[in-house]
Amino acid sequence: MSQTHIRTEGRAGRITLTRPEALNALSYDMCLAVEQALDDWRNDDSVAMIIIDAEGPKAFCAGGDIAEMYHTGTAGDYAYGRIFWRDEYRMNAKLAEYPKPIVSLMHGFTMGGGVGLGGHVGARVVCESSQISMPECGIGFVPDVGGSYILAQAPGRLGEYLGLTAVRMGPGDAIHAGFADHYILQDQWHALISALADAGDLAPLKAAAQPAPDSPIAAQQAEIDALFDGEGLQDVLNTLRASDTDLAAKSLKTLMRNAPLSMAVTLEMIHRLRGPGLTIRKALEMEYRVSHRIMEHGDFLEGIRAQIIDRDRNPNWKHAHDSVPAVAVSQMLMPLGADKLGFEED
Structure with missing residues (x-):
């Protein structure tokens, strides 16, 4: 059974994720299907805009389907994950740079790969059930799929906070932090x-938009x-330990569960990217430096084992x-040379 329902309705190209039993987790085939639809509609004059949504009550997309990456990676095969990420990141860039309007409707859980799918388009809609986060540091990874691009542009130090703690943003938070645009x-x-x-x-979207809820963040x-x-990372940990507030205590508790190398690399990525020269491609290219190495040299496989496979949380x-x-940290972010992420199909 197809995991995406791709069709046209009226003047719109429609992409609906149809894998609610898995919280619409993004598989490799789903990434390729979305990209193919984008390519097909790019020069189709009958398609004026694209709408992306998902079936099921719980999630727009709760992340990437990483079980296969674990099974191939633990067998010493790092190629599958690298190909998945390379092709997914190319799709993320196409969404961000698409010449026609794209609307994403992000209800329920929108995490990791879901942010990559819905978080870079021109009109990002959230609702009362929306819960958006970048939880990668908890599984020994880093915010990817262009997540570092949004985090680096978030107000103040929200990028560091959201990237390291994986705090779930409600609709008001998501709009404040730059992960969404409209509340309906x-x-x-x-x-x-x-x-x-x-x-x-x-025009109908702008007419329907409602005032955003308050943002606790x-x-x-x-x-x-x-x-x-x-x-x-050491500076952040020291500051949190020296503070006696509830927010500091809660944040410290979360950070002490997450992968230290992942958090240190995440901070460095955000700091390097922040500034006027930032583009989605620059962020994705830096993320891919980490993705390419993370299974072999990082904590990714151990993080998946503890959180998803064995679920011992240890x-x-x-x-x-x-x-x-x-x-x-530097080794994770070194340029990849011939393996550098490209944005053209092989």
Whole structure:
């Protein structure tokens, strides 16, 4: 059975994820199907815009389907994961750079690969059930699929906070942090999609948009900026330990569960990317440096084992939280030379 329903309705190309039993986790085949649809519709004058949504009550897309990466990686085959990530990142870039309007409707859980699918398009819609996060540091990875691109542009030090703690953003938080644009109650989405398909432009969306709910994260912005202002992981840990606030204690508890190398690399990525020269391709290319190496030299396989395969929640990370070697961070982010991420199909 197909995991995506791709068709045209009115003037819109429709992409619907149809894997609700797996929280619409993004498989390799799904990535390729989405990319093929984008290519087919690019020069099709009958398709004026694209709408991306998902079936099921719980999730737009709760991340990438990483079980196969674990099984191939533990067998010493790193090629499958590298090909998956390379092709997925190319699809992420196409979404961000697409010449026609794209609307994503992100209900429920939107995590990791779901952010890559819905978080880079021109009109990102959330609703009352939306919960958006980048949880990669908890499984020995780093925010990828262009997540570092959004984190580097988030206000203040929210990028560091969201990337390291994987805090779930409600709709108001997501709009404040730059992960979403519009808030519309979910029971209005069916009518909205019909209106968009009829119009072939974003006018119905702008008419339907409602005031965003309050953002708890925005209310904590000043404290987050102070707690996560450190240059490296050790600085952040020291600041959190020296603070007696509830936010600091909760954040520290989370960080002490996550992979130390992943968090140190995440901080370095965000700091390198932040600035006026940032593009989605620059972020994806840096992320791929890590993806290419993470199974062989990082904590990714151990993180998946502990969280998803054995579920003992007791990972044996390569480094202690207070002693991540700077050279290990640098090695993860070194240019890949001939293996550098390209954005053309092989």
